[in-house]
Amino acid sequence: MNEKFLNLSEEKQQKIIDGAIQVFAENDYKHASTDQMAALAGISKGLLFYYFKNKKTLYLFLYDHIMDTIIKLIEATNFKDVHDFFELFKLSIRVKSELMKKNHYINGFILKAKYEENEAVKEELDRRNQIFLEEMFPRWFPEVDFSKFREEVSPEDVFMLLYYLGDGYMRDAVHRPDFDLDRICKDYERWMGWVKKSVYREEYL
Template sequence: MNKAFYNLDEEKRQKIINAGLLEFSSHGFSRSSTNRIVADASIGKGMLFYYFDNKLGLFKFLVDYSLEFIKTYYFKQIDMEEKDVFERLTKQTKIKAEMFKKHPEMSKFLSKVLLEASDHKHISKAQQDFIIQLQKKVEINLYKDIDTSLFREDLDIEQAINIIRYSIIGFGESLKGRVTQDMIEDNNYDAFYEEYDLLIKEMRKIFYKG
């Protein structure tokens, strides 16, 4: 990406970013059109290629932009003062749901990048590593400095936390195989949120004092 892109005024930059997110989230990488992007962004095609070289350059820039946005958004919202691990897990999912509703095109774009092989293959190794590291950082924060006094006294706390953590990871992995194209297009994962809430309630009953 040409650094000259950042010399544009913020409104113009955002218009190009929004046009790219809309196009890629609607059509995926292979079927996206730079002609539609420049029309929506009200810029010449030559300028788009000047800033990003080609469609792939724009795509990778938008992956970086979206990941950084989500990282900043999430860590501003997460409440580390909440010491109840199940409340923290519930609130984390609400943060995601709220972000999906506030930024639907970005959410759809990243869903395609993460879940559809046709788009995922276009991201770089560095971007894949960033995604993995971000997921690890989120996970670490979810279980950091929690109130262990809430757990049943007959439990091995460390093992209990590991079981909770592996259960959440397993649930997340199971979703990847169950996400439908309609869910991605509609940006609607309400059925999964309800299923997740039930899982949290059951684990609360199993691991916490009565």
């Protein structure tokens, strides 16, 4: 799939990817202009559709590309050597923030993808998002010491709480004129500290 696109040089691929991500980040799926994507990439619209069958194919390719990039960046770290739940969560935040610093439109794309309602892509996105969530916990927390949690606390529930806390904060913050990713990360890590105090056994605080 997308073999013609993947045969391009990495530089040309990245230019097309960056242009398309920007347009999708700034618009919902329906109003994302492929003409604008092609213009930002410096190619014709016809050539864009030569590489990708249609807008849906391009959109899902971009989603998969971003998710795969995040996974590879996290798994390129020493995450299996981190045994504390909250330290591992902090590591994932730092990796994602570094990626977003390179292209701040990535976060806008991801947020829009999570809540996209257009029928052309909604079913596929919902399926991908669900798979991603189901795989994240067992894939990235294999060596974590869960005995630090209080007996009545479910680590999976805490994971989902932190996931949606970060998701909601970014969804609001990304539209602010004073958007500051470093400040957001510091806020989030401070909030994680509060959560940690309520779910960890006292001897581990």
